[in-house]
Amino acid sequence: AQKVTQAQTEISVVEKEDVTLDCVYETRDTTYYLFWYKQPPSGELVFLIRRNSFDEQNEISGRYSWNFQKSTSSFNFTITASQVVDSAVYFCALSVMDTGRRALTFGSGTRLQVQP
């Protein structure tokens, strides 16, 4: 079975601080995909990134960066110089190529509050 753990329920930072959101996953599959989604107060789920299990290169997109480490089964997300607009709930998710389980398994989410 697959499992995603986001141990940080809520994080509060002051604008311009860096913040890292942790994600630990469990799967027996060797081929899998990891995702991050953002859910702002308006409620929609916004796709941020997708990585496959064979690509451990870190990725940077503007103020966002992701650190994928298979050795620790982690896929952490860092926001540099946080802004008030980053305030949202962030979900880490996992999918595997299993014929019976093709959907995303989500973590419980981390609520990020960025104070001005």
Added chain:
Amino acid sequence: DSGVTQTPKHLITATGQRVTLRCSPRSGDLSVYWYQQSLDQGLQFLIQYYNGEERAKGNILERFSAQQFPDLHSELNLSSLELGDSALYFCASSVDGWGTDTQYFGPGTRLTVL
């Protein structure tokens, strides 16, 4: 804007009633997924359709059913509604049916059962 549309945005109904939620996938996407987001259960997968056929089932109650039509839009039917069915229901779409492609989510339908 993800390109996935869902209607209605809000729905308020009474226990015992039946409702239908509608989803139109992004242009070119063949797969539609339904998820339920509630405070106690988090985001849970309900069911997936690919090109009109059911592909995978998650934690979907027997009172709930779905279908995908030839034009690829999908409907989620919820019947004999209970207070605990109050939640945000999301539809997502992707190009393939393997579940590993990126799923793009619609804005959701917030269902309130009174």
